[in-house]
Amino acid sequence: DAKTTQPTSMDCAEGRAANLPCNHSTISGNEYVYWYRQIHSQGPQYIIHGLKNNETNEMASLIITEDRKSSTLILPHATLRDTAVYYCIVRVANTGNQFYFGTGTSLTVIP
Amino acid sequence: DAGITQSPRHKVTETGTPVTLRCHQTENHRYMYWYRQDPGHGLRLIHYSYGVKDTDKGEVSDGYSVSRSKTEDFLLTLESATSSQTSVYFCAISGGQGPGEQYFGPGTRLTVT
Numbered sequence: 001d002a003k004t005t006q007p008t009s010m011d012c013a014e015g016r017a018a019n020l021p022c023n024h025s026t027i028s029g030n031e032y033v034y035w036y037r038q039i040h041s042q043g044p045q046y047i048i049h050g051l052k053n054n055e056t057n058e059m060a061s062l063i064i065t066e067d068r069k070s071s072t073l074i075l076p077h078a079t080l081r082d083t084a085v086y087y088c089i090v091r092v093a094n095t096g097n098q099f100y101f102g103t104g105t106s107l108t109v110i111p
Numbered sequence: 112d113a114g115i116t117q118s119p120r121h122k123v124t125e126t127g128t129p130v131t132l133r134c135h136q137t138e139n140h141r142y143m144y145w146y147r148q149d150p151g152h153g154l155r156l157i158h159y160s161y162g163v164k165d166t167d168k169g170e171v172s173d174g175y176s177v178s179r180s181k182t183e184d185f186l187l188t189l190e191s192a193t194s195s196q197t198s199v200y201f202c203a204i205s206g207g208q209g210p211g212e213q214y215f216g217p218g219t220r221l222t223v224t
């Protein structure tokens with residue numbers, strides 16, 4: 001029961017910033033935005049999460065619009081190893097709830 | 112990376128045989144989850160555990176059972192494997208702190224012939 005909409009696929013040149021959009025227009029006030037990625041055949045990898053404010057960690061930045069209806073994951077300097085499927089997920093912060101991964105965005109970093 | 116291991120990593124079994132997959136964590140996290148991933152369906156939750164001996168069903172629990180007798184181990188059992196249970200199975204853990212991000216294991220590829 002995915003509550004998010006993401007483009008099916010995107011390309012990005014190596015070394016450039018990759019900006020992955022996500023629409024979550026029905027997000028509730030107590031729902032967080034999480035981003036994961038899955039490199040072929042591996043387990044999903046947690047990237048970042050946020051509630052209202054923009055967030056940055058060693059992997060990426062998360063920009064959430066003021067109305068919280070959309071967000072963008074930014075990989076500042078994409079490398080070939082960033083080629084993966086990226087999932088945007090909204091979820092109440094209750095650790096008993098599952099993550100609904102949807103179909104995500106397949107990002108291809110081009111040399 | 113979170114300390115999560117899954118065993119076996121690959122298994123081929125015949126229809127009707129029992130199969131047990133193991134997830135082991137070294138993080139002392141309270142919550143553990145089993146998902147399956149199939150083409151066109153994404154990841155779907157099978158069962159999860161919120162403590163020792165405390166488990167609950169997920170979205171696709173039919174045909175599966177789980178047990179958690181220790182914090183570090185979460186077992187997934189297919190009592191009588193069917194071809195529809197051919198899938199990649201992922202275990203995940205969550206610490207229960209903050210907004211509850213989950214960390215995933217490397218996966219087990221199960222083929223039922």
